[in-house]
Amino acid sequence: MKKTGSLVALAALAASGCVSQGTFDEMQAAKNREIQGLQSQRGTLETQVQALQSQKTDLEREKSSLSDQEAELRRQVQALEQQKAQLESASRQKATQYDSLIQNLTEEVKKGQLQVRQYKDMLTVDVAEQLLFDSGRADLKESGKAVLKKVGEALKGYEDKVIRVVGHTDNIPITKGLQKRFASNWELSVARATTVVRFLQDVGVPPERMIASGRAEYQPISDNDTPEGRQKNRRTEITLVDRNAVTEATAPRP
DSSP states (O other): OHHHHHHHHHHHHHHHTSSOHHHHHHHHHHHHHHHHHHHHHHHHHHHHHHHHHHHHHHHHHHHHHHHHHHHHHHHHHHHHHHHHHHHHHHHHHHHHHHHHHHHHTHHHHHTTSEEEEEETTEEEEEEEHHHHOOTTOOSOOHHHHHHHHHHHHHHTTOTTEEEEEEEEOOSOOOOGGGTTTOSSHHHHHHHHHHHHHHHHHHTTOOGGGEEEEEOTTSSOSSOTTSHHHHHHHSEEEEEEEEHHHHHHHHSOOO
8 A cells, every 4th residue: 555655656656747757767676676575575574574483393392302301200200219218228128137047046156157248139157067068078067956946946037038058168179978978078068058958958948048059278268378278268148139049140141
Protein backbone atom coordinates (compact mmCIF):
# COMPACT_ATOMS: atom_id res chain seq x y z
CA MET A 1 0.00 0.00 0.00
CA LYS A 2 2.87 2.37 0.85
CA LYS A 3 4.57 1.64 -2.47
CA THR A 4 1.32 2.24 -4.38
CA GLY A 5 0.64 5.47 -2.52
CA SER A 6 4.13 6.76 -3.32
CA LEU A 7 3.78 5.93 -6.98
CA VAL A 8 0.38 7.59 -7.12
CA ALA A 9 1.84 10.70 -5.50
CA LEU A 10 4.71 10.74 -7.98
CA ALA A 11 2.32 10.22 -10.83
CA ALA A 12 0.17 13.09 -9.60
CA LEU A 13 3.17 15.38 -9.37
CA ALA A 14 4.29 14.38 -12.85
CA ALA A 15 0.81 14.97 -14.24
CA SER A 16 0.54 18.42 -12.69
CA GLY A 17 3.82 19.38 -14.31
CA CYS A 18 5.53 20.15 -11.02
CA VAL A 19 8.46 17.81 -11.75
CA SER A 20 10.16 16.72 -14.92
CA GLN A 21 9.91 13.19 -16.23
CA GLY A 22 13.62 12.62 -15.46
CA THR A 23 13.18 13.71 -11.86
CA PHE A 24 10.16 11.45 -11.56
CA ASP A 25 12.12 8.47 -12.88
CA GLU A 26 14.98 9.12 -10.45
CA MET A 27 12.60 9.41 -7.54
CA GLN A 28 10.86 6.20 -8.60
CA ALA A 29 14.20 4.34 -8.96
CA ALA A 30 15.31 5.55 -5.51
CA LYS A 31 12.07 4.40 -4.02
CA ASN A 32 12.45 1.00 -5.68
CA ARG A 33 15.99 0.67 -4.30
CA GLU A 34 14.69 1.54 -0.84
CA ILE A 35 12.00 -1.10 -1.16
CA GLN A 36 14.51 -3.71 -2.32
CA GLY A 37 16.81 -2.83 0.63
CA LEU A 38 13.94 -3.26 3.06
CA GLN A 39 12.98 -6.56 1.49
CA SER A 40 16.60 -7.73 1.74
CA GLN A 41 16.72 -6.71 5.41
CA ARG A 42 13.46 -8.55 5.96
CA GLY A 43 14.92 -11.71 4.39
CA THR A 44 18.05 -11.43 6.55
CA LEU A 45 15.93 -10.97 9.68
CA GLU A 46 13.79 -13.96 8.79
CA THR A 47 16.96 -16.05 8.31
CA GLN A 48 18.26 -14.88 11.71
CA VAL A 49 14.91 -15.69 13.32
CA GLN A 50 15.03 -19.21 11.85
CA ALA A 51 18.61 -19.66 13.06
CA LEU A 52 17.65 -18.49 16.57
CA GLN A 53 14.66 -20.84 16.60
CA SER A 54 16.96 -23.70 15.56
CA GLN A 55 19.41 -22.76 18.33
CA LYS A 56 16.53 -22.62 20.79
CA THR A 57 15.41 -26.10 19.74
CA ASP A 58 18.98 -27.44 20.09
CA LEU A 59 19.34 -25.85 23.52
CA GLU A 60 16.03 -27.33 24.65
CA ARG A 61 17.16 -30.78 23.47
CA GLU A 62 20.51 -30.30 25.23
CA LYS A 63 18.74 -29.19 28.39
CA SER A 64 16.51 -32.27 28.25
CA SER A 65 19.56 -34.49 27.68
CA LEU A 66 21.39 -32.90 30.62
CA SER A 67 18.34 -33.42 32.81
CA ASP A 68 18.26 -37.09 31.83
CA GLN A 69 22.01 -37.39 32.54
CA GLU A 70 21.58 -35.70 35.90
CA ALA A 71 18.75 -38.07 36.80
CA GLU A 72 20.89 -41.07 35.75
CA LEU A 73 23.83 -39.80 37.79
CA ARG A 74 21.57 -39.45 40.81
CA ARG A 75 20.37 -43.03 40.35
CA GLN A 76 23.98 -44.23 40.07
CA VAL A 77 24.98 -42.30 43.20
CA GLN A 78 22.04 -43.81 45.10
CA ALA A 79 22.97 -47.29 43.89
CA LEU A 80 26.61 -46.76 44.94
CA GLU A 81 25.51 -45.50 48.34
CA GLN A 82 23.34 -48.59 48.78
CA GLN A 83 26.23 -50.84 47.76
CA LYS A 84 28.52 -49.02 50.17
CA ALA A 85 26.01 -49.47 52.98
CA GLN A 86 25.65 -53.17 52.14
CA LEU A 87 29.43 -53.67 52.05
CA GLU A 88 29.85 -51.88 55.37
CA SER A 89 27.10 -54.00 56.88
CA ALA A 90 28.64 -57.19 55.49
CA SER A 91 32.07 -56.12 56.76
CA ARG A 92 30.70 -55.51 60.24
CA GLN A 93 28.91 -58.85 60.14
CA LYS A 94 32.09 -60.66 59.05
CA ALA A 95 34.09 -58.94 61.77
CA THR A 96 31.52 -60.05 64.34
CA GLN A 97 31.56 -63.61 63.00
CA TYR A 98 35.34 -63.79 63.00
CA ASP A 99 35.54 -62.34 66.49
CA SER A 100 33.09 -65.00 67.62
CA LEU A 101 35.14 -67.75 65.97
CA ILE A 102 38.36 -66.50 67.53
CA GLN A 103 36.70 -66.34 70.97
CA ASN A 104 35.55 -69.94 70.59
CA LEU A 105 39.15 -70.99 69.94
CA THR A 106 40.84 -68.66 72.42
CA GLU A 107 41.79 -71.46 74.79
CA GLU A 108 43.51 -73.44 72.04
CA VAL A 109 45.30 -70.32 70.81
CA LYS A 110 46.59 -69.59 74.32
CA LYS A 111 47.89 -73.14 74.58
CA GLY A 112 49.80 -72.65 71.35
CA GLN A 113 47.82 -75.37 69.59
CA LEU A 114 46.41 -72.98 67.00
CA GLN A 115 47.26 -69.71 65.34
CA VAL A 116 44.51 -67.55 63.85
CA ARG A 117 45.27 -65.12 61.04
CA GLN A 118 42.92 -62.74 59.26
CA TYR A 119 43.59 -61.22 55.84
CA LYS A 120 40.85 -59.15 54.18
CA ASP A 121 37.80 -61.44 53.94
CA MET A 122 39.70 -64.64 54.77
CA LEU A 123 40.28 -66.17 58.17
CA THR A 124 42.91 -68.90 58.53
CA VAL A 125 43.42 -71.31 61.39
CA ASP A 126 46.94 -72.79 61.41
CA VAL A 127 47.30 -76.12 63.20
CA ALA A 128 50.82 -77.34 63.93
CA GLU A 129 51.80 -80.75 62.53
CA GLN A 130 52.90 -82.15 65.87
CA LEU A 131 49.37 -81.67 67.22
CA LEU A 132 47.74 -83.59 64.35
CA PHE A 133 50.26 -86.02 62.88
CA ASP A 134 53.34 -88.02 63.68
CA SER A 135 56.36 -87.41 61.45
CA GLY A 136 55.81 -88.83 57.96
CA ARG A 137 52.27 -89.93 58.83
CA ALA A 138 48.80 -88.86 57.68
CA ASP A 139 46.75 -90.52 60.45
CA LEU A 140 45.25 -88.11 62.99
CA LYS A 141 46.64 -88.29 66.51
CA GLU A 142 44.19 -88.37 69.41
CA SER A 143 45.61 -85.06 70.64
CA GLY A 144 44.51 -83.39 67.42
CA LYS A 145 41.04 -84.85 67.13
CA ALA A 146 39.64 -82.89 70.08
CA VAL A 147 41.00 -79.62 68.70
CA LEU A 148 39.75 -80.34 65.17
CA LYS A 149 36.34 -81.23 66.55
CA LYS A 150 36.11 -77.83 68.21
CA VAL A 151 37.31 -76.15 65.02
CA GLY A 152 34.66 -78.04 63.06
CA GLU A 153 31.92 -76.99 65.47
CA ALA A 154 33.03 -73.38 65.12
CA LEU A 155 33.04 -73.58 61.29
CA LYS A 156 29.59 -75.12 60.84
CA GLY A 157 27.73 -71.82 61.03
CA TYR A 158 29.50 -70.15 58.11
CA GLU A 159 27.21 -71.39 55.34
CA ASP A 160 28.34 -68.62 52.96
CA LYS A 161 31.97 -69.75 53.26
CA VAL A 162 34.06 -72.45 51.66
CA ILE A 163 36.51 -74.23 53.97
CA ARG A 164 39.86 -74.69 52.26
CA VAL A 165 42.21 -77.16 53.94
CA VAL A 166 45.84 -77.06 52.78
CA GLY A 167 48.63 -79.37 53.97
CA HIS A 168 52.22 -78.09 54.20
CA THR A 169 55.51 -79.82 54.94
CA ASP A 170 59.13 -78.82 55.43
CA ASN A 171 61.76 -79.55 52.78
CA ILE A 172 63.06 -82.79 54.31
CA PRO A 173 62.48 -85.60 51.75
CA ILE A 174 60.33 -88.60 52.61
CA THR A 175 62.44 -91.41 54.08
CA LYS A 176 62.89 -94.56 52.03
CA GLY A 177 60.84 -96.56 54.51
CA LEU A 178 57.79 -94.37 53.86
CA GLN A 179 58.21 -93.85 50.12
CA LYS A 180 56.03 -96.84 49.34
CA ARG A 181 53.14 -94.96 50.91
CA PHE A 182 54.11 -91.36 50.10
CA ALA A 183 56.40 -90.94 47.11
CA SER A 184 57.16 -87.33 48.07
CA ASN A 185 56.03 -84.45 50.28
CA TRP A 186 53.36 -83.69 47.68
CA GLU A 187 51.53 -86.92 48.42
CA LEU A 188 52.03 -86.52 52.17
CA SER A 189 50.67 -82.95 52.26
CA VAL A 190 47.61 -83.89 50.18
CA ALA A 191 46.92 -86.97 52.29
CA ARG A 192 47.04 -84.92 55.49
CA ALA A 193 44.65 -82.31 54.08
CA THR A 194 42.27 -85.06 52.97
CA THR A 195 42.41 -86.66 56.42
CA VAL A 196 41.45 -83.36 58.05
CA VAL A 197 38.59 -82.81 55.58
CA ARG A 198 37.20 -86.29 56.22
CA PHE A 199 37.35 -85.73 59.98
CA LEU A 200 35.56 -82.36 59.67
CA GLN A 201 32.92 -84.08 57.57
CA ASP A 202 32.47 -86.69 60.30
CA VAL A 203 31.81 -83.95 62.87
CA GLY A 204 29.13 -82.36 60.71
CA VAL A 205 30.77 -79.92 58.30
CA PRO A 206 29.06 -80.29 54.87
CA PRO A 207 31.55 -81.88 52.43
CA GLU A 208 30.40 -79.68 49.53
CA ARG A 209 31.77 -76.67 51.43
CA MET A 210 35.29 -78.10 51.72
CA ILE A 211 38.36 -78.24 49.47
CA ALA A 212 41.47 -80.31 50.24
CA SER A 213 44.86 -79.62 48.69
CA GLY A 214 48.58 -79.94 49.41
CA ARG A 215 51.48 -77.56 48.84
CA ALA A 216 54.30 -79.83 50.08
CA GLU A 217 57.33 -77.65 51.02
CA TYR A 218 56.67 -74.98 48.39
CA GLN A 219 54.84 -72.40 50.51
CA PRO A 220 56.99 -72.01 53.64
CA ILE A 221 56.32 -69.37 56.26
CA SER A 222 59.75 -69.70 57.86
CA ASP A 223 63.33 -70.68 57.10
CA ASN A 224 63.82 -74.40 56.45
CA ASP A 225 67.47 -74.20 57.53
CA THR A 226 66.66 -74.46 61.25
CA PRO A 227 64.65 -77.02 63.24
CA GLU A 228 62.42 -74.24 64.55
CA GLY A 229 61.73 -72.95 61.04
CA ARG A 230 60.94 -76.41 59.71
CA GLN A 231 58.57 -77.00 62.59
CA LYS A 232 56.62 -73.83 61.69
CA ASN A 233 56.43 -74.91 58.06
CA ARG A 234 54.90 -78.28 58.93
CA ARG A 235 51.33 -77.18 59.37
CA THR A 236 47.74 -77.54 58.20
CA GLU A 237 45.90 -74.38 57.17
CA ILE A 238 42.11 -74.23 57.49
CA THR A 239 40.83 -71.12 55.74
CA LEU A 240 37.37 -69.61 55.43
CA VAL A 241 36.90 -68.18 51.93
CA ASP A 242 33.88 -66.44 50.42
CA ARG A 243 31.91 -68.92 48.34
CA ASN A 244 31.55 -66.39 45.48
CA ALA A 245 35.32 -65.89 45.29
CA VAL A 246 35.91 -69.63 45.01
CA THR A 247 33.16 -70.00 42.38
CA GLU A 248 34.68 -67.22 40.25
CA ALA A 249 38.19 -68.66 40.57
CA THR A 250 37.12 -72.17 39.53
CA ALA A 251 34.60 -71.22 36.83
CA PRO A 252 35.54 -72.40 33.29
CA ARG A 253 36.95 -69.73 31.03
CA PRO A 254 35.06 -68.95 27.78
